[in-house]
Amino acid sequence: MAEPAEPQFFPPPPPPQPKSRNTTRIVLIVVAIVVAVCCVGGAGLGFLLFRSVSEAVGPARDAGTRYVADLDAGNWSAANAQTCAATRRLMTEQEFVAGQEAGPKATGYELTGTNVGNYNGRQTATITIEVSYPGGDVRTVQIPMVHEGGQWRPCP
Structure with a gap:
């Protein structure tokens, strides 16, 4: 009789390879770098925009603040000495003073806004002033500004 054949044993298959986490890690690192660059770039652009707006508005606002302080x-x-040449040509200092003293007596002046723009390469500015009167009345006045001799001047 023939001897039974020895059973053949095959080695067990190798365990499945765990999924590589390197791909996930690389994707997360790339995404983090992109987000960081966008945040830093956005913050940098925001700062530059803020600085350029401040540099444009600052001198006009400062001139408006000085003018309002003298009015107040x-x-x-x-x-009057701070006004533009066109205003000073239209009225003398005495006429300006007389006009201020003749009108209703204001109880306070407050600079509430400054707007600077560029129109066809020419800078323009406007200051907004709130003038308070007895009895609680408040009137909002906008005064154009002109850039003369390297400085902003109110031109009412």
Whole structure:
């Protein structure tokens, strides 16, 4: 009789390879770098935009603040000296002072806004002032500004 054949044993198949986490890690690192670059770039552009707007508005706002401070203090001669050449040609200092003293007496002046623009390569600015009167009345006045001799001047 023939001897039974020895059973053949095959080695078990190798265990399945675990999924590589390197691909996931690389994708996450790339995404993190892209997000970081976007955030830093956005913050940098925001800062540059803020700085350029501040540099454009700052001098006009400062000139408006000085003008309003002189009006608020009743220093009419100093306020007149800050106005543009066209306003000073239209009226003398005495006429400016007389006009300020003749009108209704304001109880306060406050600069509430400054707008600077560029129109066909020419810079323009406007200041907004709130003028308070007795009895609580408040009037909003917008005064154009002109850039003369390297500085902003109110041109009412």
